[in-house]
Amino acid sequence: MIEVKIPLKITLFGEHAVVYGEPAIAATISEKMKIRIIPNDKMILKSNSLSIKGIKVNLDEMKLESEETGKILSYILSTINYFKDEIGKQKNALIEIESPVEPSVGLGTSAAVVVGTVAGYSKLLGLDLEKEEIAKISYKIEKSVQGGLGSRMDTYTTALGGIMYFPPKEGYEKINKKLNITAGYIRRIATTAETLKRVKSIREKDEDLFNQIISTIGKIVEKAKKAIYQENEEELGELMYINHGLLMALGVTLPPIDNLVSTAKTLGILGCKISGGGGGGSIICTKDERAKILLSTIGAKIIDSDIIDDGVTITEIN
Amino acid sequence: MIEVKIPLKITLFGEHAVVYGEPAIAATISEKMKIRIIPNDKMILKSNSLSIKGIKVNLDEMKLESEETGKILSYILSTINYFKDEIGKQKNALIEIESPVEPSVGLGTSAAVVVGTVAGYSKLLGLDLEKEEIAKISYKIEKSVQGGLGSRMDTYTTALGGIMYFPPKEGYEKINKKLNITAGYIRRIATTAETLKRVKSIREKDEDLFNQIISTIGKIVEKAKKAIYQENEEELGELMYINHGLLMALGVTLPPIDNLVSTAKTLGILGCKISGGGGGGSIICTKDERAKILLSTIGAKIIDSDIIDDGVTITEIN
Numbered sequence: 001m002i003e004v005k006i007p008l009k010i011t012l013f014g015e016h017a018v019v020y021g022e023p024a025i026a027a028t029i030s031e032k033m034k035i036r037i038i039p040n041d042k043m044i045l046k047s048n049s050l051s052i053k054g055i056k057v058n059l060d061e062m063k064l065e066s067e068e069t070g071k072i073l074s075y076i077l078s079t080i081n082y083f084k085d086e087i088g089k090q091k092n093a094l095i096e097i098e099s100p101v102e103p104s105v106g107l108g109t110s111a112a113v114v115v116g117t118v119a120g121y122s123k124l125l126g127l128d129l130e131k132e133e134i135a136k137i138s139y140k141i142e143k144s145v146q147g148g149l150g151s152r153m154d155t156y157t158t159a160l161g162g163i164m165y166f167p168p169k170e171g172y173e174k175i176n177k178k179l180n181i182t183a184g185y186i187r188r189i190a191t192t193a194e195t196l197k198r199v200k201s202i203r204e205k206d207e208d209l210f211n212q213i214i215s216t217i218g219k220i221v222e223k224a225k226k227a228i229y230q231e232n233e234e235e236l237g238e239l240m241y242i243n244h245g246l247l248m249a250l251g252v253t254l255p256p257i258d259n260l261v262s263t264a265k266t267l268g269i270l271g272c273k274i275s276g277g278g279g280g281g282s283i284i285c286t287k288d289e290r291a292k293i294l295l296s297t298i299g300a301k302i303i304d305s306d307i308i309d310d311g312v313t314i315t316e317i318n
Numbered sequence: 319m320i321e322v323k324i325p326l327k328i329t330l331f332g333e334h335a336v337v338y339g340e341p342a343i344a345a346t347i348s349e350k351m352k353i354r355i356i357p358n359d360k361m362i363l364k365s366n367s368l369s370i371k372g373i374k375v376n377l378d379e380m381k382l383e384s385e386e387t388g389k390i391l392s393y394i395l396s397t398i399n400y401f402k403d404e405i406g407k408q409k410n411a412l413i414e415i416e417s418p419v420e421p422s423v424g425l426g427t428s429a430a431v432v433v434g435t436v437a438g439y440s441k442l443l444g445l446d447l448e449k450e451e452i453a454k455i456s457y458k459i460e461k462s463v464q465g466g467l468g469s470r471m472d473t474y475t476t477a478l479g480g481i482m483y484f485p486p487k488e489g490y491e492k493i494n495k496k497l498n499i500t501a502g503y504i505r506r507i508a509t510t511a512e513t514l515k516r517v518k519s520i521r522e523k524d525e526d527l528f529n530q531i532i533s534t535i536g537k538i539v540e541k542a543k544k545a546i547y548q549e550n551e552e553e554l555g556e557l558m559y560i561n562h563g564l565l566m567a568l569g570v571t572l573p574p575i576d577n578l579v580s581t582a583k584t585l586g587i588l589g590c591k592i593s594g595g596g597g598g599g600s601i602i603c604t605k606d607e608r609a610k611i612l613l614s615t616i617g618a619k620i621i622d623s624d625i626i627d628d629g630v631t632i633t634e635i636n
Contacts, residue, residue, distance in 0.1 A: 201556075202556065206541060206553075206560075212533070213534060215530070216527065219526065220527065223527065235523060235524075238519075238520065238523060239524075241569065242524075243567075244567070245564060245565070245568070246567050248562070248567075248576075248580070249559070249566075255577050257580075258576040258577060259573050259577035262577070263573040
């Protein structure tokens with residue numbers, strides 16, 4: 001049996017803008033997804049976690065239960081097909097996914113599924129891939145499933161681990177600094193499609209305005225990178241509030257989150273913002289006990305958000 | 319007796335940015351301040367309105383009761399001194415101020431006091447000033463009381479009336495179009511000084527970022543001007559939401575207002591934003607019954623916000 005652990009991630013700065021060529025910063029947290037790959041006579045996917053709870057799908061007679069489940073199935077099937085096409089190998093297995101959080105809350109669960117399956121399944125096929133290679137293949141697969149869209153941020157961050165800065169276009173820079181975050185998430189109210197539609201509507205109606213907001217977010221990311229290197233938590237917090245306001249301007253926030261962020265500021269918490277794609281989802285603040293209380297008041301689930309340094313890990317259990 | 323009626327105003331777009339050289343749009347509403355000037359043997363100021371309620375001050379033995387009262391006294395004394403210095407005339411009078419709203423909620427009550435006193439007191443002195451002249455003198459007085467700061471927006475709007483666009487630097491443009499607004503206000507939680515300090519703090523720490531946000535607000539104002547001319551309420555509403563997000567980024571909004579604006583968007587109300595200096599104060603939305611309900615839920619006082627076309631009016635009652 002192969003057990004893969006993949007850290008979840010938070011987007012620190014630059015969500016949405018990253019899709020339009022701006023930089024972004026993400027980091028892996030202590031919450032981990034587990035994927036077990038057990039040699040089997042049939043190809044079976046099993047999960048007892050949250051909204052992909054209790055499903056057991058025979059991949060040969062695949063049946064899609066929900067948008068989320070469908071997406072996860074697509075990632076796994078695409079991974080299997082990738083290795084069949086690239087190295088001409090296939091082995092049947094029971095793939096078991098155990099996620100500590102619900103999907104689509106901005107914590108990189110999709111990327112974790114791809115990265116974990118690529119890592120575990122390649123091991124099952126006898127390959128010894130470097131983390132960098134796992135990241136590269138996972139990004140390729142995620143992108144193909146999403147129809148050519150998406151950024152390398154999630155797959156590279158969860159595969160490689162740590163605080164990761166992504167410059168526009170290519171490459172990444174690992175920032176070896178400490179960072180303390182309080183985080184939580186609420187179930188999404190708007191779907192990804194609805195959220196992207198809102199952003200697109202502003203882009204279509206007021207393109208120059210949209211571009212200016214996006215480029216301002218890009219500037220925030222560069223400043224935040226500097227602040228992380230300088231361990232300037234106060235500046236970092238200020239930038240979180242500014243980034244949040246711009247995300248509100250783009251229409252991707254929600255009443256309880258705007259209220260929380262605004263209240264956090266009034267209380268003197270250094271920084272808070274929505275994190276990830278929006279329409280609900282994750283909220284991050286500079287580490288603060290009061291932030292946990294605020295998160296609880298809007299019914300958010302607090303997550304274990306210590307920033308950790310490792311990416312994906314693979315263990316063979318015999 | 320001379321009775322002066324001065325309309326209050328709302329800032330439609332561009333608050334804060336206007337102080338840094340960007341354009342802005344304001345409009346007079348149907349709520350009016352009344353100032354009565356009655357010849358008298360002493361110079362007396364009287365007001366029964368709200369927070370300048372019940373005061374009766376002998377201007378020769380002036381005593382400041384509060385920051386607000388002090389400001390209003392300064393405006394009136396400066397007006398009296400202006401005419402003494404400029405035309406060498408002074409006449410004692412009972413100056414009675416009746417305001418339908420509290421001061422410092424972003425509705426131009428300060429400007430209304432100056433404009434009304436200039437209009438009424440100049441009449442008492444036998445001068446027949448044009449509205450344009452009243453605006454010019456009022457702006458000069460307001461600026462000198464505020465130590466050289468401030469914009470011409472409030473005094474010119476309340477003196478001249480209507481929807482007024484203020485380009486950077488000089489001049490104004492009256493927009494002869496209809497506009498329907500729902501508005502309300504809450505008591506300010508932060509003082510003007512605190513609010514300006516927040517804005518200043520971002521400006522000092524992140525000047526380029528600050529400038530980019532300010533210039534984005536400037537772009538919103540230009541687009542809003544176009545949308546008003548085109549009577550495109552949908553675009554205007556969208557721009558209100560974007561403007562609000564940028565004001566949140568500048569740190570001048572408050573939890574209940576952020577929550578209200580965000581909820582309004584969720585409900586499908588075309589547009590909502592904070593209006594005026596922030597730290598509490600006014601909220602405007604595109605005209606919508608649901609906006610009135612939202613305003614009530616945060617304890618806001620709904621104001622009579624039909625956009626009216628006249629500015630200051632002077633009546634002599636014998």
